[in-house]
Amino acid sequence: MKPDLELIKDKDSYVRWEVAKRIDPKHLPKMMNDKGCYVRLEVARRIASEGGAFANEHLPKMMNDEDYYVRFYVASRIDPNHLPKMMNDESWEVRWEVAKRIDPKFLGEMFGLDFHPEYQKGLIKVLAEREDLRRV
Numbered sequence: 001m002k003p004d005l006e007l008i009k010d011k012d013s014y015v016r017w018e019v020a021k022r023i024d025p026k027h028l029p030k031m032m033n034d035k036g037c038y039v040r041l042e043v044a045r046r047i048a049s050e051g052g053a054f055a056n057e058h059l060p061k062m063m064n065d066e067d068y069y070v071r072f073y074v075a076s077r078i079d080p081n082h083l084p085k086m087m088n089d090e091s092w093e094v095r096w097e098v099a100k101r102i103d104p105k106f107l108g109e110m111f112g113l114d115f116h117p118e119y120q121k122g123l124i125k126v127l128a129e130r131e132d133l134r135r136v
Contacts, residue, residue: 008034017042025050029058037067044070048077055079072097092119099126104133 005027007019013036020031020042031043040062047058059078065071068091075086075097083102087110089095096119099110111123127133 005030013039020046025054029061032058032062037070040065040067040070041073044073044077048073060085068094076101092116092122095119096122096126099123100130104130107133 005023007015008023008027008031010016010019013034016031016034016036016039020028020034020039023031025046028043028047031039034040034043044059044062044065047062048055055077056079059074060082062070062074063078063082063086065074071086071089071091071094075083075089075094078086080101080103083098084106086098087095087102087106089098095110099107099122102110107123107127111120
């Protein structure tokens with residue numbers, strides 16, 4: 001059974017979340033600005049799972065989502081070419097996720113962005129774990 005597109009606007013965020021899980025992927029962009037963070041997170045997850053041109057077109061539109069979890073998920077799945085636009089995210093956890101995947105030429109700049117101890121500790125750990133840096 002396919003969910004009715006009218007349910008995209010249902011008052012209950014749980015209903016919209018269930019719709020986001022089941023709706024034809026071509027309709028997911030209609031839900032990218034839903035007021036429910038779990039709905040938007042599910043939309044990002046499904047868009048990323050579609051991959052290819054679909055993900056490349058729509059995931060960047062979610063890079064500045066108001067919710068930390070959505071931005072974190074986007075940072076973990078978006079094409080790495082978009083990651084420099086996320087280097088200054090307000091959440092150090094999102095910036096840390098960006099550091100795991102960003103082109104190494106940006107990592108030096110990322111060190112100076114924030115002196116939060118957890119961020120700095122995490123960034124050092126990222127540098128130690130990145131295979132692409134060990135080959136340099």
